[in-house]
Amino acid sequence: MLTLAYVVLIGHLALILCGGFITILAKSLVRALTGLIMTLFGVAGLYFLMAAPFIGLMQILIYVGAVSVLIFFAIMLTQASSTGEEGQKKRRGKVKYAVMASLAPAIFLGLAVIRTAPPGNLTPQETSVKFLGRFLLGPYALPFELISLVLFVAMAGAVLLGFEKRIPQAGLETED
Structure with a gap:
Protein backbone atom coordinates (compact mmCIF):
# COMPACT_ATOMS: atom_id res chain seq x y z
CA MET A 1 0.00 0.00 0.00
CA LEU A 2 2.85 2.36 0.79
CA THR A 3 4.42 1.62 -2.60
CA LEU A 4 1.18 2.65 -4.31
CA ALA A 5 1.20 5.92 -2.38
CA TYR A 6 4.74 6.62 -3.55
CA VAL A 7 3.77 5.82 -7.14
CA VAL A 8 0.82 8.23 -6.96
CA LEU A 9 3.03 10.91 -5.35
CA ILE A 10 5.65 10.54 -8.08
CA GLY A 11 2.89 10.67 -10.71
CA HIS A 12 1.56 13.95 -9.32
CA LEU A 13 5.06 15.40 -9.06
CA ALA A 14 5.73 14.39 -12.68
CA LEU A 15 2.46 16.04 -13.72
CA ILE A 16 3.47 19.25 -11.91
CA LEU A 17 6.97 19.27 -13.42
CA CYS A 18 5.79 18.49 -16.95
CA GLY A 19 3.12 21.18 -16.73
CA GLY A 20 5.69 23.65 -15.43
CA PHE A 21 8.08 22.92 -18.28
CA ILE A 22 5.28 23.20 -20.83
CA THR A 23 4.32 26.55 -19.30
CA ILE A 24 7.86 27.88 -19.44
CA LEU A 25 8.88 26.53 -22.83
CA ALA A 26 5.66 27.04 -24.81
CA LYS A 27 5.80 29.45 -27.72
CA SER A 28 2.07 30.13 -27.58
CA LEU A 29 0.35 31.73 -24.60
CA VAL A 30 -2.57 29.33 -24.91
CA ARG A 31 -0.22 26.34 -24.74
CA ALA A 32 1.49 27.92 -21.73
CA LEU A 33 -1.92 28.22 -20.10
CA THR A 34 -2.54 24.53 -20.83
CA GLY A 35 0.71 23.70 -19.03
CA LEU A 36 -0.36 25.86 -16.10
CA ILE A 37 -3.68 24.04 -15.89
CA MET A 38 -1.82 20.72 -15.93
CA THR A 39 0.37 21.94 -13.05
CA LEU A 40 -2.64 23.11 -11.05
CA PHE A 41 -4.34 19.72 -11.48
CA GLY A 42 -1.16 18.08 -10.15
CA VAL A 43 -1.23 20.32 -7.08
CA ALA A 44 -4.90 19.46 -6.53
CA GLY A 45 -3.93 15.79 -6.70
CA LEU A 46 -1.35 16.37 -3.96
CA TYR A 47 -4.07 17.88 -1.77
CA PHE A 48 -6.20 14.80 -2.31
CA LEU A 49 -3.21 12.62 -1.46
CA MET A 50 -2.77 14.54 1.81
CA ALA A 51 -6.37 13.70 2.78
CA ALA A 52 -7.62 17.25 2.20
CA PRO A 53 -10.41 16.74 -0.34
CA PHE A 54 -12.08 20.09 0.32
CA ILE A 55 -8.88 22.02 -0.39
CA GLY A 56 -8.26 19.85 -3.46
CA LEU A 57 -11.72 20.63 -4.82
CA MET A 58 -11.25 24.33 -4.09
CA GLN A 59 -7.94 24.18 -5.96
CA ILE A 60 -9.76 22.77 -8.98
CA LEU A 61 -12.73 25.15 -8.77
CA ILE A 62 -10.85 28.37 -8.03
CA TYR A 63 -7.52 28.00 -9.79
CA VAL A 64 -8.19 25.52 -12.56
CA GLY A 65 -11.65 26.88 -13.20
CA ALA A 66 -11.85 30.57 -12.41
CA VAL A 67 -8.26 31.79 -12.66
CA SER A 68 -7.49 29.79 -15.80
CA VAL A 69 -10.60 31.10 -17.52
CA LEU A 70 -9.66 34.61 -16.41
CA ILE A 71 -6.17 34.24 -17.88
CA PHE A 72 -7.65 32.77 -21.07
CA PHE A 73 -10.00 35.74 -21.46
CA ALA A 74 -7.10 38.13 -20.86
CA ILE A 75 -5.09 36.40 -23.59
CA MET A 76 -7.97 36.43 -26.04
CA LEU A 77 -9.10 40.00 -25.32
CA THR A 78 -5.65 41.52 -25.62
CA GLN A 79 -4.85 39.46 -28.73
CA ALA A 80 -1.34 38.82 -27.45
CA SER A 81 0.92 37.39 -30.11
CA SER A 82 3.77 34.98 -29.66
CA THR A 83 7.30 36.32 -29.72
CA GLY A 84 9.31 36.46 -32.91
CA GLU A 85 12.83 35.26 -33.59
CA GLU A 86 14.44 38.00 -31.48
CA GLY A 87 12.30 37.05 -28.51
CA GLN A 88 13.34 33.41 -28.84
CA LYS A 89 17.05 34.31 -28.64
CA LYS A 90 16.50 36.43 -25.54
CA ARG A 91 14.39 33.68 -24.05
CA ARG A 92 17.05 31.00 -24.53
CA GLY A 93 19.60 33.18 -22.77
CA LYS A 94 17.36 33.58 -19.76
CA VAL A 95 16.61 29.88 -19.29
CA LYS A 96 19.62 29.39 -17.02
CA TYR A 97 18.45 32.26 -14.81
CA ALA A 98 14.96 30.77 -14.67
CA VAL A 99 16.36 27.38 -13.64
CA VAL A 113 12.67 20.37 6.01
CA ILE A 114 15.69 18.11 6.45
CA ARG A 115 16.93 20.11 9.46
CA THR A 116 13.56 20.26 11.20
CA ALA A 117 11.92 17.05 10.02
CA PRO A 118 8.79 16.19 12.01
CA PRO A 119 8.45 12.73 13.55
CA GLY A 120 7.49 10.10 11.01
CA ASN A 121 4.56 8.68 12.98
CA LEU A 122 2.20 11.58 12.26
CA THR A 123 -0.81 10.68 10.17
CA PRO A 124 -3.04 13.25 8.51
CA GLN A 125 -6.46 13.70 10.03
CA GLU A 126 -9.43 14.62 7.93
CA THR A 127 -10.97 17.96 8.83
CA SER A 128 -14.69 18.43 8.43
CA VAL A 129 -15.90 21.00 5.95
CA LYS A 130 -18.02 22.61 8.66
CA PHE A 131 -14.95 23.24 10.85
CA LEU A 132 -12.93 24.47 7.88
CA GLY A 133 -15.72 26.86 6.85
CA ARG A 134 -15.93 28.32 10.34
CA PHE A 135 -12.16 28.65 10.43
CA LEU A 136 -11.94 30.42 7.07
CA LEU A 137 -14.96 32.65 7.47
CA GLY A 138 -14.35 33.51 11.11
CA PRO A 139 -11.11 35.45 11.48
CA TYR A 140 -10.26 35.21 7.76
CA ALA A 141 -13.50 36.52 6.26
CA LEU A 142 -11.92 39.76 5.00
CA PRO A 143 -9.00 38.08 3.12
CA PHE A 144 -11.48 35.54 1.73
CA GLU A 145 -13.60 38.36 0.30
CA LEU A 146 -10.55 40.27 -0.94
CA ILE A 147 -9.61 37.30 -3.11
CA SER A 148 -12.89 37.64 -5.00
CA LEU A 149 -12.30 41.39 -5.33
CA VAL A 150 -8.85 40.77 -6.81
CA LEU A 151 -10.32 38.33 -9.33
CA PHE A 152 -13.00 40.86 -10.26
CA VAL A 153 -10.46 43.66 -10.75
CA ALA A 154 -8.27 41.38 -12.88
CA MET A 155 -11.23 40.46 -15.09
CA ALA A 156 -12.28 44.11 -15.43
CA GLY A 157 -8.69 45.02 -16.34
CA ALA A 158 -8.60 42.31 -19.00
CA VAL A 159 -11.83 43.59 -20.52
CA LEU A 160 -10.53 47.17 -20.41
CA LEU A 161 -7.30 46.18 -22.15
CA GLY A 162 -9.28 44.34 -24.80
CA PHE A 163 -11.53 47.30 -25.52
CA GLU A 164 -8.67 49.84 -25.57
CA LYS A 165 -7.03 48.05 -28.48
CA ARG A 166 -10.23 47.75 -30.50
CA ILE A 167 -11.67 51.26 -30.07
CA PRO A 168 -10.03 53.79 -32.41
CA GLN A 169 -8.78 56.91 -30.69
CA ALA A 170 -10.58 59.28 -33.12
CA GLY A 171 -10.90 62.90 -32.17
CA LEU A 172 -8.16 62.80 -29.56
CA GLU A 173 -5.41 64.23 -31.78
CA THR A 174 -3.72 67.29 -30.40
CA GLU A 175 -2.41 70.14 -32.49
CA ASP A 176 1.19 71.18 -32.01
Missing part, protein backbone atom coordinates in the same frame (compact mmCIF):
# COMPACT_ATOMS: atom_id res chain seq x y z
CA MET A 100 18.50 28.96 -10.92
CA ALA A 101 15.56 31.02 -9.66
CA SER A 102 13.35 27.96 -9.45
CA LEU A 103 15.98 25.75 -7.81
CA ALA A 104 16.96 28.25 -5.11
CA PRO A 105 13.66 28.10 -3.14
CA ALA A 106 13.52 24.32 -3.59
CA ILE A 107 17.00 23.92 -2.15
CA PHE A 108 16.38 26.27 0.79
CA LEU A 109 13.04 24.69 1.63
CA GLY A 110 14.49 21.20 1.25
CA LEU A 111 17.30 22.02 3.67
CA ALA A 112 14.82 23.51 6.14
Whole structure:
Protein backbone atom coordinates (compact mmCIF):
# COMPACT_ATOMS: atom_id res chain seq x y z
CA MET A 1 0.00 0.00 0.00
CA LEU A 2 2.85 2.36 0.79
CA THR A 3 4.42 1.62 -2.60
CA LEU A 4 1.18 2.65 -4.31
CA ALA A 5 1.20 5.92 -2.38
CA TYR A 6 4.74 6.62 -3.55
CA VAL A 7 3.77 5.82 -7.14
CA VAL A 8 0.82 8.23 -6.96
CA LEU A 9 3.03 10.91 -5.35
CA ILE A 10 5.65 10.54 -8.08
CA GLY A 11 2.89 10.67 -10.71
CA HIS A 12 1.56 13.95 -9.32
CA LEU A 13 5.06 15.40 -9.06
CA ALA A 14 5.73 14.39 -12.68
CA LEU A 15 2.46 16.04 -13.72
CA ILE A 16 3.47 19.25 -11.91
CA LEU A 17 6.97 19.27 -13.42
CA CYS A 18 5.79 18.49 -16.95
CA GLY A 19 3.12 21.18 -16.73
CA GLY A 20 5.69 23.65 -15.43
CA PHE A 21 8.08 22.92 -18.28
CA ILE A 22 5.28 23.20 -20.83
CA THR A 23 4.32 26.55 -19.30
CA ILE A 24 7.86 27.88 -19.44
CA LEU A 25 8.88 26.53 -22.83
CA ALA A 26 5.66 27.04 -24.81
CA LYS A 27 5.80 29.45 -27.72
CA SER A 28 2.07 30.13 -27.58
CA LEU A 29 0.35 31.73 -24.60
CA VAL A 30 -2.57 29.33 -24.91
CA ARG A 31 -0.22 26.34 -24.74
CA ALA A 32 1.49 27.92 -21.73
CA LEU A 33 -1.92 28.22 -20.10
CA THR A 34 -2.54 24.53 -20.83
CA GLY A 35 0.71 23.70 -19.03
CA LEU A 36 -0.36 25.86 -16.10
CA ILE A 37 -3.68 24.04 -15.89
CA MET A 38 -1.82 20.72 -15.93
CA THR A 39 0.37 21.94 -13.05
CA LEU A 40 -2.64 23.11 -11.05
CA PHE A 41 -4.34 19.72 -11.48
CA GLY A 42 -1.16 18.08 -10.15
CA VAL A 43 -1.23 20.32 -7.08
CA ALA A 44 -4.90 19.46 -6.53
CA GLY A 45 -3.93 15.79 -6.70
CA LEU A 46 -1.35 16.37 -3.96
CA TYR A 47 -4.07 17.88 -1.77
CA PHE A 48 -6.20 14.80 -2.31
CA LEU A 49 -3.21 12.62 -1.46
CA MET A 50 -2.77 14.54 1.81
CA ALA A 51 -6.37 13.70 2.78
CA ALA A 52 -7.62 17.25 2.20
CA PRO A 53 -10.41 16.74 -0.34
CA PHE A 54 -12.08 20.09 0.32
CA ILE A 55 -8.88 22.02 -0.39
CA GLY A 56 -8.26 19.85 -3.46
CA LEU A 57 -11.72 20.63 -4.82
CA MET A 58 -11.25 24.33 -4.09
CA GLN A 59 -7.94 24.18 -5.96
CA ILE A 60 -9.76 22.77 -8.98
CA LEU A 61 -12.73 25.15 -8.77
CA ILE A 62 -10.85 28.37 -8.03
CA TYR A 63 -7.52 28.00 -9.79
CA VAL A 64 -8.19 25.52 -12.56
CA GLY A 65 -11.65 26.88 -13.20
CA ALA A 66 -11.85 30.57 -12.41
CA VAL A 67 -8.26 31.79 -12.66
CA SER A 68 -7.49 29.79 -15.80
CA VAL A 69 -10.60 31.10 -17.52
CA LEU A 70 -9.66 34.61 -16.41
CA ILE A 71 -6.17 34.24 -17.88
CA PHE A 72 -7.65 32.77 -21.07
CA PHE A 73 -10.00 35.74 -21.46
CA ALA A 74 -7.10 38.13 -20.86
CA ILE A 75 -5.09 36.40 -23.59
CA MET A 76 -7.97 36.43 -26.04
CA LEU A 77 -9.10 40.00 -25.32
CA THR A 78 -5.65 41.52 -25.62
CA GLN A 79 -4.85 39.46 -28.73
CA ALA A 80 -1.34 38.82 -27.45
CA SER A 81 0.92 37.39 -30.11
CA SER A 82 3.77 34.98 -29.66
CA THR A 83 7.30 36.32 -29.72
CA GLY A 84 9.31 36.46 -32.91
CA GLU A 85 12.83 35.26 -33.59
CA GLU A 86 14.44 38.00 -31.48
CA GLY A 87 12.30 37.05 -28.51
CA GLN A 88 13.34 33.41 -28.84
CA LYS A 89 17.05 34.31 -28.64
CA LYS A 90 16.50 36.43 -25.54
CA ARG A 91 14.39 33.68 -24.05
CA ARG A 92 17.05 31.00 -24.53
CA GLY A 93 19.60 33.18 -22.77
CA LYS A 94 17.36 33.58 -19.76
CA VAL A 95 16.61 29.88 -19.29
CA LYS A 96 19.62 29.39 -17.02
CA TYR A 97 18.45 32.26 -14.81
CA ALA A 98 14.96 30.77 -14.67
CA VAL A 99 16.36 27.38 -13.64
CA MET A 100 18.50 28.96 -10.92
CA ALA A 101 15.56 31.02 -9.66
CA SER A 102 13.35 27.96 -9.45
CA LEU A 103 15.98 25.75 -7.81
CA ALA A 104 16.96 28.25 -5.11
CA PRO A 105 13.66 28.10 -3.14
CA ALA A 106 13.52 24.32 -3.59
CA ILE A 107 17.00 23.92 -2.15
CA PHE A 108 16.38 26.27 0.79
CA LEU A 109 13.04 24.69 1.63
CA GLY A 110 14.49 21.20 1.25
CA LEU A 111 17.30 22.02 3.67
CA ALA A 112 14.82 23.51 6.14
CA VAL A 113 12.67 20.37 6.01
CA ILE A 114 15.69 18.11 6.45
CA ARG A 115 16.93 20.11 9.46
CA THR A 116 13.56 20.26 11.20
CA ALA A 117 11.92 17.05 10.02
CA PRO A 118 8.79 16.19 12.01
CA PRO A 119 8.45 12.73 13.55
CA GLY A 120 7.49 10.10 11.01
CA ASN A 121 4.56 8.68 12.98
CA LEU A 122 2.20 11.58 12.26
CA THR A 123 -0.81 10.68 10.17
CA PRO A 124 -3.04 13.25 8.51
CA GLN A 125 -6.46 13.70 10.03
CA GLU A 126 -9.43 14.62 7.93
CA THR A 127 -10.97 17.96 8.83
CA SER A 128 -14.69 18.43 8.43
CA VAL A 129 -15.90 21.00 5.95
CA LYS A 130 -18.02 22.61 8.66
CA PHE A 131 -14.95 23.24 10.85
CA LEU A 132 -12.93 24.47 7.88
CA GLY A 133 -15.72 26.86 6.85
CA ARG A 134 -15.93 28.32 10.34
CA PHE A 135 -12.16 28.65 10.43
CA LEU A 136 -11.94 30.42 7.07
CA LEU A 137 -14.96 32.65 7.47
CA GLY A 138 -14.35 33.51 11.11
CA PRO A 139 -11.11 35.45 11.48
CA TYR A 140 -10.26 35.21 7.76
CA ALA A 141 -13.50 36.52 6.26
CA LEU A 142 -11.92 39.76 5.00
CA PRO A 143 -9.00 38.08 3.12
CA PHE A 144 -11.48 35.54 1.73
CA GLU A 145 -13.60 38.36 0.30
CA LEU A 146 -10.55 40.27 -0.94
CA ILE A 147 -9.61 37.30 -3.11
CA SER A 148 -12.89 37.64 -5.00
CA LEU A 149 -12.30 41.39 -5.33
CA VAL A 150 -8.85 40.77 -6.81
CA LEU A 151 -10.32 38.33 -9.33
CA PHE A 152 -13.00 40.86 -10.26
CA VAL A 153 -10.46 43.66 -10.75
CA ALA A 154 -8.27 41.38 -12.88
CA MET A 155 -11.23 40.46 -15.09
CA ALA A 156 -12.28 44.11 -15.43
CA GLY A 157 -8.69 45.02 -16.34
CA ALA A 158 -8.60 42.31 -19.00
CA VAL A 159 -11.83 43.59 -20.52
CA LEU A 160 -10.53 47.17 -20.41
CA LEU A 161 -7.30 46.18 -22.15
CA GLY A 162 -9.28 44.34 -24.80
CA PHE A 163 -11.53 47.30 -25.52
CA GLU A 164 -8.67 49.84 -25.57
CA LYS A 165 -7.03 48.05 -28.48
CA ARG A 166 -10.23 47.75 -30.50
CA ILE A 167 -11.67 51.26 -30.07
CA PRO A 168 -10.03 53.79 -32.41
CA GLN A 169 -8.78 56.91 -30.69
CA ALA A 170 -10.58 59.28 -33.12
CA GLY A 171 -10.90 62.90 -32.17
CA LEU A 172 -8.16 62.80 -29.56
CA GLU A 173 -5.41 64.23 -31.78
CA THR A 174 -3.72 67.29 -30.40
CA GLU A 175 -2.41 70.14 -32.49
CA ASP A 176 1.19 71.18 -32.01
